Amino acid sequence: MSERFLVPGLVAASVVAIFAACLLGSTPLAADRVLSAFLGGADVGDRLVVWQIRLPRAIAAYVTGAALGISGAALQGLLRNPLAEPGVLGVSASASLLATFSLYYGLAALSPWILPLSAIAGALAATALIALAAIRTRSVVTLILIGVGLSSFSGAAMSLLMNLAPNPFSLSDMINWMLGSVANRSFQELGLAAPFLLAGTIILLVSRRGLSALTLGEEAASGVGLNLRNQRILTVLGAGLATGGSVGLAGAIGFVGIVAPHIIRPFVKHDPARSLIPSALLAGLILVMADIGVRLMPTTNELKLGVVAALIGAPAFVWIAMRRRTLNG
Protein backbone atom coordinates (compact mmCIF):
# COMPACT_ATOMS: atom_id res chain seq x y z
CA MET A 1 0.00 0.00 0.00
CA SER A 2 2.74 2.40 0.98
CA GLU A 3 4.24 1.65 -2.42
CA ARG A 4 1.51 3.61 -4.19
CA PHE A 5 2.25 6.82 -2.31
CA LEU A 6 6.01 6.43 -2.46
CA VAL A 7 6.75 8.16 -5.77
CA PRO A 8 4.14 10.95 -5.49
CA GLY A 9 5.31 11.60 -1.92
CA LEU A 10 8.94 11.79 -2.95
CA VAL A 11 8.14 14.08 -5.89
CA ALA A 12 6.21 16.42 -3.61
CA ALA A 13 8.98 16.42 -1.02
CA SER A 14 11.55 17.11 -3.74
CA VAL A 15 9.63 20.12 -5.05
CA VAL A 16 9.30 21.47 -1.52
CA ALA A 17 13.01 20.93 -0.85
CA ILE A 18 14.09 22.68 -4.05
CA PHE A 19 11.73 25.55 -3.26
CA ALA A 20 13.13 25.73 0.27
CA ALA A 21 16.64 25.81 -1.18
CA CYS A 22 15.62 29.01 -2.99
CA LEU A 23 14.30 30.59 0.21
CA LEU A 24 17.20 29.85 2.48
CA GLY A 25 20.71 31.19 2.37
CA SER A 26 22.88 34.11 3.41
CA THR A 27 20.02 36.49 2.53
CA PRO A 28 16.80 34.68 3.37
CA LEU A 29 14.03 35.45 0.89
CA ALA A 30 10.37 35.24 1.81
CA ALA A 31 8.27 32.70 -0.03
CA ASP A 32 6.24 35.36 -1.85
CA ARG A 33 9.40 37.03 -3.16
CA VAL A 34 10.77 33.72 -4.44
CA LEU A 35 7.44 32.87 -6.05
CA SER A 36 7.22 36.20 -7.86
CA ALA A 37 10.88 35.85 -8.90
CA PHE A 38 9.98 32.46 -10.38
CA LEU A 39 7.20 34.08 -12.37
CA GLY A 40 9.47 36.83 -13.63
CA GLY A 41 8.23 39.48 -11.18
CA ALA A 42 10.06 40.80 -8.11
CA ASP A 43 13.09 43.05 -8.34
CA VAL A 44 16.22 42.34 -10.31
CA GLY A 45 18.23 41.34 -7.26
CA ASP A 46 15.72 38.71 -6.17
CA ARG A 47 15.50 37.30 -9.66
CA LEU A 48 19.26 37.15 -9.88
CA VAL A 49 19.57 35.31 -6.58
CA VAL A 50 16.85 32.83 -7.46
CA TRP A 51 17.52 32.21 -11.15
CA GLN A 52 21.29 32.59 -11.29
CA ILE A 53 22.40 31.24 -7.95
CA ARG A 54 19.99 29.27 -5.83
CA LEU A 55 17.79 27.45 -8.33
CA PRO A 56 20.61 26.13 -10.55
CA ARG A 57 22.53 25.10 -7.45
CA ALA A 58 19.54 23.28 -5.98
CA ILE A 59 18.78 21.56 -9.28
CA ALA A 60 22.44 20.60 -9.70
CA ALA A 61 22.37 19.01 -6.25
CA TYR A 62 19.12 17.27 -7.07
CA VAL A 63 20.13 15.78 -10.43
CA THR A 64 23.53 14.77 -9.06
CA GLY A 65 21.85 12.90 -6.24
CA ALA A 66 19.25 11.39 -8.57
CA ALA A 67 21.94 10.16 -10.98
CA LEU A 68 23.92 8.59 -8.15
CA GLY A 69 20.80 7.10 -6.59
CA ILE A 70 19.62 5.44 -9.79
CA SER A 71 23.16 4.27 -10.63
CA GLY A 72 23.56 2.83 -7.15
CA ALA A 73 20.22 1.03 -7.28
CA ALA A 74 21.01 -0.38 -10.74
CA LEU A 75 24.53 -1.51 -9.83
CA GLN A 76 23.17 -3.14 -6.69
CA GLY A 77 20.69 -5.03 -8.84
CA LEU A 78 23.35 -6.06 -11.34
CA LEU A 79 25.88 -7.18 -8.73
CA ARG A 80 23.15 -8.45 -6.39
CA ASN A 81 24.62 -6.66 -3.41
CA PRO A 82 23.35 -3.72 -1.36
CA LEU A 83 26.87 -2.35 -0.91
CA ALA A 84 27.52 -1.71 -4.60
CA GLU A 85 27.59 1.97 -5.41
CA PRO A 86 29.50 4.27 -7.79
CA GLY A 87 31.56 5.69 -4.91
CA VAL A 88 32.39 2.40 -3.23
CA LEU A 89 33.21 0.73 -6.54
CA GLY A 90 35.67 3.48 -7.43
CA VAL A 91 33.58 4.72 -10.35
CA SER A 92 33.18 8.26 -9.01
CA ALA A 93 36.87 8.52 -8.11
CA SER A 94 37.95 7.36 -11.58
CA ALA A 95 35.57 9.85 -13.15
CA SER A 96 36.89 12.71 -11.07
CA LEU A 97 40.46 11.66 -11.84
CA LEU A 98 39.86 12.07 -15.55
CA ALA A 99 37.94 15.29 -14.90
CA THR A 100 40.90 16.75 -12.97
CA PHE A 101 43.25 15.43 -15.61
CA SER A 102 41.41 17.34 -18.31
CA LEU A 103 41.49 20.45 -16.11
CA TYR A 104 45.16 20.12 -15.31
CA TYR A 105 46.26 19.76 -18.88
CA GLY A 106 44.00 22.56 -19.98
CA LEU A 107 41.97 20.24 -22.17
CA ALA A 108 38.81 21.42 -20.48
CA ALA A 109 39.43 24.90 -21.82
CA LEU A 110 39.21 23.66 -25.42
CA SER A 111 35.52 22.94 -25.26
CA PRO A 112 32.94 22.96 -22.48
CA TRP A 113 32.07 19.36 -23.42
CA ILE A 114 35.54 18.04 -22.59
CA LEU A 115 35.04 18.08 -18.83
CA PRO A 116 31.82 16.04 -18.67
CA LEU A 117 33.09 13.75 -21.41
CA SER A 118 36.31 12.95 -19.59
CA ALA A 119 34.41 12.34 -16.37
CA ILE A 120 32.18 9.94 -18.28
CA ALA A 121 35.15 8.21 -19.87
CA GLY A 122 36.58 7.62 -16.39
CA ALA A 123 33.26 6.37 -15.07
CA LEU A 124 32.72 4.01 -17.99
CA ALA A 125 36.24 2.60 -17.76
CA ALA A 126 35.82 1.87 -14.05
CA THR A 127 32.30 0.45 -14.42
CA ALA A 128 33.39 -1.78 -17.28
CA LEU A 129 36.35 -3.03 -15.26
CA ILE A 130 34.08 -3.85 -12.33
CA ALA A 131 31.59 -5.62 -14.58
CA LEU A 132 34.37 -7.62 -16.22
CA ALA A 133 35.65 -8.65 -12.83
CA ALA A 134 32.09 -9.55 -11.85
CA ILE A 135 31.99 -12.14 -14.64
CA ARG A 136 35.10 -13.81 -13.27
CA THR A 137 34.30 -13.71 -9.59
CA ARG A 138 31.06 -14.29 -7.74
CA SER A 139 32.35 -12.54 -4.66
CA VAL A 140 31.16 -8.99 -4.30
CA VAL A 141 33.80 -8.49 -1.63
CA THR A 142 36.35 -8.84 -4.43
CA LEU A 143 34.54 -6.22 -6.46
CA ILE A 144 34.48 -3.81 -3.55
CA LEU A 145 38.19 -4.41 -3.00
CA ILE A 146 38.79 -3.64 -6.67
CA GLY A 147 36.79 -0.46 -6.06
CA VAL A 148 39.00 0.36 -3.09
CA GLY A 149 42.01 -0.15 -5.34
CA LEU A 150 40.54 2.08 -8.04
CA SER A 151 39.68 4.79 -5.51
CA SER A 152 43.15 4.69 -3.95
CA PHE A 153 44.79 4.82 -7.33
CA SER A 154 42.64 7.73 -8.44
CA GLY A 155 43.30 9.51 -5.16
CA ALA A 156 47.04 9.02 -5.50
CA ALA A 157 47.05 10.11 -9.14
CA MET A 158 45.07 13.18 -8.20
CA SER A 159 47.50 14.03 -5.42
CA LEU A 160 50.24 13.73 -7.97
CA LEU A 161 48.39 16.12 -10.26
CA MET A 162 47.90 18.51 -7.34
CA ASN A 163 51.60 18.44 -6.54
CA LEU A 164 52.30 19.35 -10.11
CA ALA A 165 49.55 21.95 -10.28
CA PRO A 166 50.90 25.12 -11.91
CA ASN A 167 48.76 27.52 -9.87
CA PRO A 168 46.61 27.57 -6.76
CA PHE A 169 43.51 28.15 -8.84
CA SER A 170 43.66 24.73 -10.43
CA LEU A 171 44.46 23.29 -7.03
CA SER A 172 41.19 24.51 -5.55
CA ASP A 173 39.45 23.32 -8.70
CA MET A 174 40.79 19.85 -8.15
CA ILE A 175 39.70 19.82 -4.54
CA ASN A 176 36.24 20.58 -5.83
CA TRP A 177 36.26 17.48 -8.00
CA MET A 178 37.69 15.28 -5.30
CA LEU A 179 35.33 16.32 -2.56
CA GLY A 180 32.32 17.22 -4.63
CA SER A 181 30.41 20.48 -4.56
CA VAL A 182 27.57 22.17 -6.38
CA ALA A 183 28.53 25.72 -5.40
CA ASN A 184 28.31 28.29 -8.22
CA ARG A 185 26.73 25.96 -10.74
CA SER A 186 24.84 27.63 -13.56
CA PHE A 187 22.18 26.45 -15.94
CA GLN A 188 24.90 26.28 -18.59
CA GLU A 189 26.81 23.60 -16.69
CA LEU A 190 23.55 21.81 -16.02
CA GLY A 191 22.86 21.86 -19.75
CA LEU A 192 26.23 20.26 -20.45
CA ALA A 193 25.61 17.42 -18.03
CA ALA A 194 21.94 16.95 -18.91
CA PRO A 195 22.30 14.89 -22.12
CA PHE A 196 24.50 12.33 -20.35
CA LEU A 197 22.40 12.18 -17.21
CA LEU A 198 19.30 11.78 -19.34
CA ALA A 199 20.81 9.13 -21.61
CA GLY A 200 22.13 7.14 -18.65
CA THR A 201 18.81 7.35 -16.83
CA ILE A 202 16.85 6.25 -19.88
CA ILE A 203 19.17 3.29 -20.49
CA LEU A 204 18.86 2.21 -16.86
CA LEU A 205 15.08 2.55 -16.87
CA VAL A 206 14.63 0.70 -20.15
CA SER A 207 16.79 -2.21 -18.97
CA ARG A 208 15.56 -2.37 -15.39
CA ARG A 209 13.33 -5.42 -15.81
CA GLY A 210 16.37 -7.65 -16.16
CA LEU A 211 17.56 -6.56 -12.72
CA SER A 212 14.55 -8.30 -11.19
CA ALA A 213 15.48 -11.52 -12.97
CA LEU A 214 19.01 -11.27 -11.60
CA THR A 215 17.54 -11.73 -8.12
CA LEU A 216 17.56 -15.44 -8.97
CA GLY A 217 21.29 -15.46 -9.66
CA GLU A 218 22.90 -15.26 -13.09
CA GLU A 219 22.39 -18.88 -14.06
CA ALA A 220 18.69 -18.95 -13.25
CA ALA A 221 18.22 -15.46 -14.66
CA SER A 222 19.42 -16.58 -18.07
CA GLY A 223 17.22 -19.64 -17.56
CA VAL A 224 14.11 -17.47 -17.24
CA GLY A 225 15.05 -15.62 -20.41
CA LEU A 226 17.46 -12.83 -19.49
CA ASN A 227 20.16 -11.93 -21.99
CA LEU A 228 22.92 -11.60 -19.43
CA ARG A 229 25.50 -10.03 -21.69
CA ASN A 230 23.17 -7.29 -22.90
CA GLN A 231 21.99 -6.63 -19.38
CA ARG A 232 25.55 -6.15 -18.16
CA ILE A 233 26.41 -3.84 -21.03
CA LEU A 234 23.28 -1.71 -20.60
CA THR A 235 23.57 -1.37 -16.83
CA VAL A 236 27.28 -0.56 -17.02
CA LEU A 237 26.69 1.94 -19.80
CA GLY A 238 23.73 3.57 -18.08
CA ALA A 239 25.41 3.77 -14.67
CA GLY A 240 28.64 4.99 -16.28
CA LEU A 241 26.88 7.77 -18.19
CA ALA A 242 24.78 8.87 -15.23
CA THR A 243 27.64 8.74 -12.72
CA GLY A 244 30.09 10.36 -15.12
CA GLY A 245 27.59 13.10 -15.89
CA SER A 246 27.05 13.74 -12.20
CA VAL A 247 30.79 13.85 -11.50
CA GLY A 248 31.27 16.25 -14.43
CA LEU A 249 28.68 18.47 -12.77
CA ALA A 250 29.50 18.17 -9.09
CA GLY A 251 32.61 16.09 -8.59
CA ALA A 252 32.78 12.84 -6.66
CA ILE A 253 30.04 12.53 -4.07
CA GLY A 254 29.94 9.18 -2.34
CA PHE A 255 27.49 7.01 -0.45
CA VAL A 256 24.21 8.65 -1.58
CA GLY A 257 23.86 5.75 -3.98
CA ILE A 258 23.92 3.32 -1.07
CA VAL A 259 21.78 5.12 1.43
CA ALA A 260 18.84 5.97 -0.82
CA PRO A 261 18.24 2.49 -2.32
CA HIS A 262 18.67 0.95 1.12
CA ILE A 263 15.87 3.08 2.53
CA ILE A 264 13.67 2.49 -0.53
CA ARG A 265 14.03 -1.28 -0.86
CA PRO A 266 11.56 -2.39 1.82
CA PHE A 267 8.91 -0.14 0.27
CA VAL A 268 9.19 -1.83 -3.13
CA LYS A 269 9.32 -5.41 -1.82
CA HIS A 270 13.08 -5.56 -2.43
CA ASP A 271 12.59 -5.62 -6.19
CA PRO A 272 15.65 -3.97 -7.80
CA ALA A 273 13.70 -2.84 -10.86
CA ARG A 274 11.04 -1.07 -8.85
CA SER A 275 13.65 0.57 -6.62
CA LEU A 276 15.23 2.63 -9.42
CA ILE A 277 12.87 5.60 -9.69
CA PRO A 278 12.17 6.09 -5.97
CA SER A 279 15.89 5.70 -5.19
CA ALA A 280 16.70 8.45 -7.69
CA LEU A 281 14.08 10.75 -6.20
CA LEU A 282 15.16 10.10 -2.62
CA ALA A 283 18.87 10.51 -3.39
CA GLY A 284 18.14 13.82 -5.11
CA LEU A 285 16.11 14.93 -2.10
CA ILE A 286 18.91 13.93 0.29
CA LEU A 287 21.52 15.91 -1.62
CA VAL A 288 19.35 19.03 -1.87
CA MET A 289 18.80 18.92 1.88
CA ALA A 290 22.48 18.26 2.54
CA ASP A 291 23.34 21.22 0.32
CA ILE A 292 20.93 23.46 2.21
CA GLY A 293 22.74 22.31 5.34
CA VAL A 294 26.11 23.14 3.78
CA ARG A 295 24.93 26.65 2.93
CA LEU A 296 23.38 27.34 6.30
CA MET A 297 26.25 26.05 8.38
CA PRO A 298 28.05 29.01 9.94
CA THR A 299 31.55 27.98 8.89
CA THR A 300 34.06 30.44 7.46
CA ASN A 301 34.83 28.21 4.47
CA GLU A 302 31.79 26.53 3.04
CA LEU A 303 31.85 22.77 3.63
CA LYS A 304 31.99 20.62 0.52
CA LEU A 305 28.77 18.78 -0.25
CA GLY A 306 30.66 15.54 -0.77
CA VAL A 307 32.09 15.81 2.74
CA VAL A 308 28.64 16.11 4.25
CA ALA A 309 27.36 13.24 2.11
CA ALA A 310 30.22 11.05 3.31
CA LEU A 311 29.72 12.08 6.92
CA ILE A 312 26.15 10.82 6.72
CA GLY A 313 26.69 8.03 4.20
CA ALA A 314 29.86 6.32 5.38
CA PRO A 315 28.46 5.32 8.79
CA ALA A 316 25.33 4.09 7.01
CA PHE A 317 27.55 2.00 4.73
CA VAL A 318 29.30 0.43 7.71
CA TRP A 319 25.96 -0.21 9.38
CA ILE A 320 24.48 -1.92 6.31
CA ALA A 321 27.63 -4.00 5.90
CA MET A 322 27.55 -5.15 9.51
CA ARG A 323 23.87 -6.02 9.57
CA ARG A 324 23.96 -7.87 6.30
CA ARG A 325 23.11 -11.53 6.43
CA THR A 326 25.26 -13.51 4.08
CA LEU A 327 22.97 -14.37 1.22
CA ASN A 328 25.48 -14.69 -1.56
CA GLY A 329 28.90 -14.00 -0.15
Added chain:
Amino acid sequence: MADLIARNLSVEAGNATLVRDASFRLARGELVALLGPNGAGKTSLLRASLGLEKRASGDALLDGTDSEKLSPMQRARRVAYLPQQRPLAWPNTVRDVVALGRFAYGAAPGRLSAEDADAVERAIKLCDLGSFVDRQADTLSGGELARVHCARAFAAGAPLLIADEPVAALDPRHQFRIMDMIRGFVDEGGGALVVLHDIALAARYADRMIWMKDAQIVADGPPVETLSEERMADIYGVRAKVSGNSVEIEGAI
Protein backbone atom coordinates in the same frame (compact mmCIF):
# COMPACT_ATOMS: atom_id res chain seq x y z
CA MET B 1 5.93 -31.45 -30.79
CA ALA B 2 8.10 -30.09 -28.03
CA ASP B 3 11.29 -31.99 -27.52
CA LEU B 4 14.99 -31.57 -26.87
CA ILE B 5 17.38 -33.64 -28.95
CA ALA B 6 21.10 -33.58 -28.21
CA ARG B 7 23.33 -35.09 -30.87
CA ASN B 8 26.95 -36.02 -30.26
CA LEU B 9 27.48 -33.18 -27.81
CA SER B 10 30.98 -32.58 -26.52
CA VAL B 11 32.06 -29.93 -24.02
CA GLU B 12 35.66 -29.05 -23.29
CA ALA B 13 37.23 -26.79 -20.70
CA GLY B 14 40.92 -26.24 -21.31
CA ASN B 15 42.40 -29.67 -21.84
CA ALA B 16 39.68 -31.49 -19.94
CA THR B 17 36.74 -33.06 -21.71
CA LEU B 18 33.64 -32.51 -19.59
CA VAL B 19 31.18 -34.21 -21.95
CA ARG B 20 32.13 -36.58 -24.76
CA ASP B 21 29.87 -37.41 -27.66
CA ALA B 22 26.61 -37.43 -25.72
CA SER B 23 23.25 -37.97 -27.40
CA PHE B 24 19.83 -38.11 -25.79
CA ARG B 25 16.24 -37.09 -26.36
CA LEU B 26 13.73 -35.57 -23.99
CA ALA B 27 10.09 -35.53 -25.10
CA ARG B 28 6.79 -34.61 -23.50
CA GLY B 29 5.15 -37.13 -21.24
CA GLU B 30 8.33 -38.60 -19.79
CA LEU B 31 10.31 -38.06 -16.64
CA VAL B 32 13.97 -38.76 -17.28
CA ALA B 33 16.51 -39.05 -14.48
CA LEU B 34 20.10 -38.10 -15.25
CA LEU B 35 22.43 -40.05 -12.98
CA GLY B 36 26.12 -40.25 -12.35
CA PRO B 37 28.75 -39.49 -9.76
CA ASN B 38 29.99 -35.95 -9.01
CA GLY B 39 32.05 -34.65 -11.88
CA ALA B 40 30.57 -37.03 -14.44
CA GLY B 41 29.54 -34.05 -16.58
CA LYS B 42 25.80 -33.97 -15.88
CA THR B 43 25.53 -30.21 -15.37
CA SER B 44 27.76 -29.48 -18.37
CA LEU B 45 25.61 -31.74 -20.51
CA LEU B 46 22.45 -29.92 -19.42
CA ARG B 47 23.97 -26.49 -19.90
CA ALA B 48 25.40 -27.36 -23.29
CA SER B 49 22.14 -28.82 -24.52
CA LEU B 50 20.35 -25.65 -23.41
CA GLY B 51 22.87 -23.51 -25.27
CA LEU B 52 24.14 -21.94 -22.05
CA GLU B 53 27.60 -23.46 -22.33
CA LYS B 54 29.84 -23.52 -25.37
CA ARG B 55 30.04 -26.82 -27.16
CA ALA B 56 33.17 -28.29 -28.67
CA SER B 57 31.09 -30.27 -31.14
CA GLY B 58 27.63 -31.65 -31.74
CA ASP B 59 24.33 -29.82 -31.53
CA ALA B 60 21.12 -29.70 -29.55
CA LEU B 61 17.74 -29.03 -31.09
CA LEU B 62 14.93 -27.52 -29.07
CA ASP B 63 11.71 -28.05 -31.03
CA GLY B 64 13.86 -28.41 -34.12
CA THR B 65 15.87 -25.21 -33.62
CA ASP B 66 19.46 -25.17 -32.43
CA SER B 67 19.27 -24.06 -28.81
CA GLU B 68 22.33 -21.86 -29.23
CA LYS B 69 20.53 -19.84 -31.87
CA LEU B 70 17.45 -19.20 -29.76
CA SER B 71 17.25 -15.95 -27.85
CA PRO B 72 17.17 -16.43 -24.07
CA MET B 73 13.48 -15.54 -24.04
CA GLN B 74 12.57 -17.97 -26.83
CA ARG B 75 14.49 -20.66 -25.02
CA ALA B 76 12.81 -19.90 -21.71
CA ARG B 77 9.40 -20.31 -23.30
CA ARG B 78 10.30 -23.79 -24.51
CA VAL B 79 12.14 -25.13 -21.51
CA ALA B 80 12.18 -24.12 -17.86
CA TYR B 81 15.57 -24.52 -16.23
CA LEU B 82 16.25 -24.94 -12.52
CA PRO B 83 20.00 -24.67 -11.96
CA GLN B 84 21.86 -26.25 -9.10
CA GLN B 85 22.82 -23.00 -7.42
CA ARG B 86 19.73 -21.05 -6.55
CA PRO B 87 20.87 -18.09 -4.47
CA LEU B 88 18.32 -15.32 -3.99
CA ALA B 89 19.98 -11.93 -3.81
CA TRP B 90 17.13 -10.09 -2.09
CA PRO B 91 14.46 -10.99 0.44
CA ASN B 92 11.67 -10.81 -2.15
CA THR B 93 8.22 -12.09 -1.43
CA VAL B 94 7.40 -15.63 -2.52
CA ARG B 95 4.84 -14.35 -5.01
CA ASP B 96 7.41 -12.07 -6.66
CA VAL B 97 9.96 -14.88 -6.97
CA VAL B 98 7.37 -17.11 -8.63
CA ALA B 99 6.40 -14.19 -10.88
CA LEU B 100 9.98 -14.08 -12.21
CA GLY B 101 9.12 -17.34 -13.95
CA ARG B 102 7.04 -15.21 -16.32
CA PHE B 103 10.03 -13.07 -17.32
CA ALA B 104 10.14 -14.53 -20.82
CA TYR B 105 6.62 -13.22 -21.45
CA GLY B 106 7.61 -9.65 -20.67
CA ALA B 107 6.31 -9.76 -17.13
CA ALA B 108 8.02 -8.36 -14.07
CA PRO B 109 7.11 -8.61 -10.39
CA GLY B 110 4.27 -6.21 -9.80
CA ARG B 111 3.59 -5.94 -13.52
CA LEU B 112 1.76 -9.10 -14.56
CA SER B 113 -0.78 -9.42 -17.33
CA ALA B 114 -3.97 -11.36 -16.56
CA GLU B 115 -2.44 -14.40 -18.22
CA ASP B 116 0.79 -14.07 -16.23
CA ALA B 117 -1.08 -13.62 -12.96
CA ASP B 118 -3.13 -16.68 -13.78
CA ALA B 119 -0.03 -18.80 -14.44
CA VAL B 120 1.56 -17.56 -11.21
CA GLU B 121 -1.58 -18.40 -9.21
CA ARG B 122 -1.72 -21.89 -10.69
CA ALA B 123 1.95 -22.54 -9.92
CA ILE B 124 1.47 -21.29 -6.36
CA LYS B 125 -1.47 -23.65 -5.90
CA LEU B 126 0.33 -26.57 -7.54
CA CYS B 127 3.32 -26.23 -5.23
CA ASP B 128 1.15 -25.56 -2.20
CA LEU B 129 2.61 -22.15 -1.41
CA GLY B 130 -0.74 -20.53 -0.68
CA SER B 131 -0.07 -20.11 3.01
CA PHE B 132 3.08 -18.05 2.60
CA VAL B 133 2.89 -16.15 -0.69
CA ASP B 134 3.54 -12.85 1.04
CA ARG B 135 6.43 -14.03 3.14
CA GLN B 136 9.97 -12.93 2.35
CA ALA B 137 11.95 -15.68 0.72
CA ASP B 138 14.83 -15.39 3.20
CA THR B 139 12.58 -16.52 6.03
CA LEU B 140 11.75 -19.86 4.40
CA SER B 141 13.19 -23.25 5.18
CA GLY B 142 15.22 -25.10 2.56
CA GLY B 143 12.26 -27.31 1.68
CA GLU B 144 9.87 -24.39 1.31
CA LEU B 145 12.40 -22.54 -0.82
CA ALA B 146 12.80 -25.57 -3.08
CA ARG B 147 9.04 -25.55 -3.63
CA VAL B 148 9.17 -21.84 -4.45
CA HIS B 149 11.79 -22.51 -7.11
CA CYS B 150 9.69 -25.34 -8.52
CA ALA B 151 6.71 -23.01 -8.68
CA ARG B 152 8.87 -20.43 -10.43
CA ALA B 153 9.80 -23.02 -13.06
CA PHE B 154 6.20 -24.21 -13.51
CA ALA B 155 4.92 -20.65 -13.80
CA ALA B 156 6.84 -20.34 -17.07
CA GLY B 157 4.36 -22.74 -18.61
CA ALA B 158 7.10 -24.27 -20.75
CA PRO B 159 6.48 -27.78 -22.10
CA LEU B 160 9.86 -29.02 -20.88
CA LEU B 161 11.61 -28.80 -17.52
CA ILE B 162 15.28 -29.34 -16.80
CA ALA B 163 16.13 -29.46 -13.11
CA ASP B 164 19.63 -29.84 -11.73
CA GLU B 165 19.46 -31.61 -8.37
CA PRO B 166 16.09 -30.19 -7.35
CA VAL B 167 15.98 -32.32 -4.19
CA ALA B 168 19.55 -31.82 -2.97
CA ALA B 169 19.76 -31.19 0.78
CA LEU B 170 16.05 -31.77 1.34
CA ASP B 171 14.46 -33.99 3.95
CA PRO B 172 12.78 -37.19 2.67
CA ARG B 173 9.29 -35.75 2.84
CA HIS B 174 10.26 -32.73 0.78
CA GLN B 175 12.16 -34.91 -1.67
CA PHE B 176 8.96 -36.83 -2.31
CA ARG B 177 6.86 -33.69 -2.48
CA ILE B 178 9.14 -32.12 -5.09
CA MET B 179 9.25 -35.33 -7.12
CA ASP B 180 5.46 -35.59 -6.90
CA MET B 181 5.18 -32.08 -8.32
CA ILE B 182 7.50 -32.94 -11.19
CA ARG B 183 5.59 -36.19 -11.76
CA GLY B 184 2.36 -34.19 -11.86
CA PHE B 185 3.89 -31.83 -14.41
CA VAL B 186 4.84 -34.81 -16.60
CA ASP B 187 1.43 -36.45 -16.22
CA GLU B 188 -0.13 -33.28 -17.57
CA GLY B 189 1.94 -33.56 -20.71
CA GLY B 190 5.25 -31.99 -19.75
CA GLY B 191 8.66 -33.52 -20.19
CA ALA B 192 11.21 -33.38 -17.38
CA LEU B 193 14.93 -34.12 -17.19
CA VAL B 194 16.06 -34.26 -13.59
CA VAL B 195 19.53 -34.74 -12.15
CA LEU B 196 19.30 -36.95 -9.07
CA HIS B 197 21.73 -38.55 -6.68
CA ASP B 198 19.19 -40.66 -4.86
CA ILE B 199 19.00 -43.78 -7.04
CA ALA B 200 16.03 -45.21 -5.17
CA LEU B 201 14.09 -41.99 -5.67
CA ALA B 202 15.08 -41.92 -9.34
CA ALA B 203 14.05 -45.55 -9.90
CA ARG B 204 10.73 -44.88 -8.26
CA TYR B 205 9.81 -41.81 -10.31
CA ALA B 206 11.69 -41.99 -13.60
CA ASP B 207 10.36 -43.42 -16.84
CA ARG B 208 13.89 -43.51 -18.13
CA MET B 209 17.34 -43.28 -16.62
CA ILE B 210 20.37 -41.77 -18.34
CA TRP B 211 23.60 -42.91 -16.72
CA MET B 212 26.78 -40.87 -17.08
CA LYS B 213 30.33 -41.70 -16.16
CA ASP B 214 33.60 -39.99 -17.07
CA ALA B 215 31.94 -37.47 -19.38
CA GLN B 216 30.03 -40.10 -21.35
CA ILE B 217 26.52 -41.45 -21.41
CA VAL B 218 26.92 -45.17 -20.75
CA ALA B 219 23.29 -46.25 -20.61
CA ASP B 220 19.84 -44.84 -21.39
CA GLY B 221 16.63 -46.77 -20.75
CA PRO B 222 13.80 -47.64 -18.36
CA PRO B 223 14.83 -48.46 -14.77
CA VAL B 224 14.04 -52.16 -15.19
CA GLU B 225 16.48 -52.38 -18.06
CA THR B 226 19.33 -50.15 -16.91
CA LEU B 227 19.30 -50.42 -13.12
CA SER B 228 21.42 -53.35 -12.05
CA GLU B 229 23.94 -54.32 -9.43
CA GLU B 230 26.70 -54.31 -12.04
CA ARG B 231 25.75 -50.81 -13.14
CA MET B 232 25.77 -49.49 -9.58
CA ALA B 233 29.24 -50.96 -9.16
CA ASP B 234 30.43 -49.60 -12.48
CA ILE B 235 29.00 -46.08 -12.18
CA TYR B 236 29.20 -45.33 -8.49
CA GLY B 237 31.63 -47.91 -7.17
CA VAL B 238 29.12 -49.19 -4.62
CA ARG B 239 27.78 -52.59 -3.68
CA ALA B 240 24.00 -52.57 -4.09
CA LYS B 241 21.11 -54.94 -3.92
CA VAL B 242 18.68 -54.40 -6.81
CA SER B 243 15.30 -56.02 -7.21
CA GLY B 244 13.02 -54.59 -9.86
CA ASN B 245 12.69 -50.87 -9.24
CA SER B 246 14.09 -50.89 -5.73
CA VAL B 247 17.70 -50.53 -4.84
CA GLU B 248 19.54 -50.73 -1.56
CA ILE B 249 23.12 -49.55 -1.30
CA GLU B 250 25.23 -51.61 1.07
CA GLY B 251 28.55 -49.85 0.92
CA ALA B 252 31.50 -48.65 -1.09
CA ILE B 253 33.51 -51.15 -3.03
